Amino acid sequence: MEHVIGVDLGTSAVKVLLVDRKGNVKGEWTETYPLYQPHSGYSEQNPEDWVEKTIVALRKLLEVSHVSPDSVCGLSFSGQMHGLVLLDKERNVLRNAILWNDTRTTEECREIEVKVGKETLLSITKNRALEGFTLPKLLWVKKHEPHLYQRAYTFLLPKDYVRFRLTGQIAMEYSDAAGTLLLDIENKTWSQPICDVLGIDAHLCPPLVESTAYVGTLLPEIAEETGLSTNVKVFAGGADNACGAVGAGILSEGRMMCSIGTSGVILAYEQTGEKDFAGKVHYFNHAKPNAYYIMGVTLAAGYSFDWWKRTFMEDIPFADIVKRAYESPIGANGLLFAPYLVGERTPYADADIRASFIGIDSSQTKWDFARAVMEGITFSLNESVEMIKASGKSVKSIVSIGGGAKSIEWLQMQADIFATPVEKLKNEQGPGLGAAMIAAYGCGWFDSLEQCSDVFKQVEMVVEPRKEAVERYQELFAVYRKIYPQTKEIVKKLKAFRN
Ligand SMILES: Nc1ncnc2c1ncn2[C@@H]1O[C@H](COP(=O)(O)OP(=O)(O)O)[C@@H](O)[C@H]1O
Numbered sequence: 082m083e084h085v086i087g088v089d090l091g092t093s094a095v096k097v098l099l100v101d102r103k104g105n106v107k108g109e110w111t112e113t114y115p116l117y118q119p120h121s122g123y124s125e126q127n128p129e130d131w132v133e134k135t136i137v138a139l140r141k142l143l144e145v146s147h148v149s150p151d152s153v154c155g156l157s158f159s160g161q162m163h164g165l166v167l168l169d170k171e172r173n174v175l176r177n178a179i180l181w182n183d184t185r186t187t188e189e190c191r192e193i194e195v196k197v198g199k200e201t202l203l204s205i206t207k208n209r210a211l212e213g214f215t216l217p218k219l220l221w222v223k224k225h226e227p228h229l230y231q232r233a234y235t236f237l238l239p240k241d242y243v244r245f246r247l248t249g250q251i252a253m254e255y256s257d258a259a260g261t262l263l264l265d266i267e268n269k270t271w272s273q274p275i276c277d278v279l280g281i282d283a284h285l286c287p288p289l290v291e292s293t294a295y296v297g298t299l300l301p302e303i304a305e306e307t308g309l310s311t312n313v314k315v316f317a318g319g320a321d322n323a324c325g326a327v328g329a330g331i332l333s334e335g336r337m338m339c340s341i342g343t344s345g346v347i348l349a350y351e352q353t354g355e356k357d358f359a360g361k362v363h364y365f366n367h368a369k370p371n372a373y374y375i376m377g378v379t380l381a382a383g384y385s386f387d388w389w390k391r392t393f394m395e396d397i398p399f400a401d402i403v404k405r406a407y408e409s410p411i412g413a414n415g416l417l418f419a420p421y422l423v424g425e426r427t428p429y430a431d432a433d434i435r436a437s438f439i440g441i442d443s444s445q446t447k448w449d450f451a452r453a454v455m456e457g458i459t460f461s462l463n464e465s466v467e468m469i470k471a472s473g474k475s476v477k478s479i480v481s482i483g484g485g486a487k488s489i490e491w492l493q494m495q496a497d498i499f500a501t502p503v504e505k506l507k508n509e510q511g512p513g514l515g516a517a518m519i520a521a522y523g524c525g526w527f528d529s530l531e532q533c534s535d536v537f538k539q540v541e542m543v544v545e546p547r548k549e550a551v552e553r554y555q556e557l558f559a560v561y562r563k564i565y566p567q568t569k570e571i572v573k574k575l576k577a578f579r580n
């Protein structure tokens with residue numbers, strides 16, 4: 082039996098999975114790496130950690146899967162989006178990568194709006210200037226670290242850098258390039274006008290390829306370190322959300338996905354890149370060639386839950402926290418949480434907003450707080466669900482992926498809050514599976530990603546919304562929505578007190 086490998090370069094860890102021709106996951110391995118947050122709003126990682134841990138994970142994957150290395154014919158990637166990896170002429174990394182959830186670039190976003198013009202920016206990139214995107218990060222380095230910027234030869238996104246280190250080939254694929262704010266997303270070219278007006282040398286932008294493109298084979302030293310063969314074909318891969326969408330079968334109109342990883346995402350398929358959503362949602366190229374998707378992003382979704390656990394319940398596994406929290410009633414005994422721990426993107430593009438608990442009462446327990454955190458994250462995602470539904474999309478069900486899809490209780494909460502049936506996949510690692518599907522398609526196992534999805538996507542269960550819970554949550558959601566406008570100014574005044 083032949084196999085393919087999907088590598089998902091997440092924010093908390095790299096997860097690799099080995100999949101057979103029928104889409105069965107024959108082995109998985111995860112390796113974590115640190116996140117550096119030297120100041121409030123800063124978020125960085127060392128690209129060398131990604132490479133080292135990917136190599137370890139691939140070696141371990143072969144060990145735990147007990148398959149012959151020669152049975153692996155293809156490999157592809159899914160990766161955290163937007164992170165800036167700057168390389169010099171010798172292709173050495175110039176500084177730590179500045180990640181998608183780093184919000185230091187508010188000034189650079191305003192500069193882009195003024196110099197490029199909001200309307201022009203929207204017409205070319207289909208997106209507004211948000212702190213998380215790559216272009217403001219490039220401008221930040223240009224302004225604050227000119228000695229490094231002068232040495233920059235090219236820039237890559239996280240998984241493109243890892244792929245370069247594994248194959249020696251420099252390339253960026255469209256689904257991730259779309260999140261740089263430098264891509265003309267309809268014409269699929271780097272935007273010379275944006276580069277010119279911001280004084281960025283267009284030569285910094287790497288060659289563009291399709292997500293499904295064959296890029297090369299593994300370098301001999303990488304083959305040796307991982308135990309894989311030098312014959313393994315490497316395909317470009319996609320942004321984690323694009324790959325999540327491939328893995329979840331979001332390959333035609335009317336399909337929607339919810340992903341709760343470190344970030345939270347509500348994503349819907351779009352056939353063309355010519356629509357105008359006025360920048361309210363992100364609008365990017367799909368990993369499926371010549372298709373698109375729109376999405377809303379909660380910056381700290383799983384991250385909020387992770388923060389809660391790390392800070393107050395370190396030794397209790399997530400699954401147990403979820404179970405105990407779920408014993409608390411809807412509304413967590415009158416407690417609401419807004420998950421703006423690191424600022425927010427959708428629907429409030431505000432890098433300065435911070436999280437709040439509202440309604441703390443002396444009768445509440447830590448489990449009420451945990452439930453409020455889960456509900457707050459899901460309410461935040463529901464703002465995107467409502468926005469996408471309001472744009473005219475009719476949605477019959479939502480496929481849920483990511484760590485947040487691991488617990489039946491959180492899936493039920495999603496179904497009740499979204500008032501929509503929620504599908505759980507057999508393997509909740511949508512992005513890794515999507516990457517494996519790109520490799521399977523690339524290896525010629527299927528004629529299209531859709532055909533591959535028919536075989537690989539396995540729905541384990543559908544969780545139906547419960548009428549009473551839906552009504553109760555609708556009442557609570559209306560209250561939740563008041564938190565942002567009413568805490569915005571208060572939180573601004575606290576900024577001076579943050580690290
Ligand atoms: N058993 C669980 N039940 C519910 N949520 C979980 C569970 N395990 C992990 N999570 C949530 O999922 C998050 C990690 O999701 P994951 O998709 O692995 O993240 P990423 O791809 O960003 O590294 C955790 O931060 C946590 O909030």
Ligand SMILES: O=C(CO)[C@@H](O)[C@H](O)COP(=O)(O)O
Pocket residue numbers: 091092093160161162163181182213260321322342343344345346363378
């Ligand atoms: O910034 C975005 C999307 O625009 C994030 O979704 C990142 O792509 C990180 O994803 P996870 O680590 O949460 O999977």
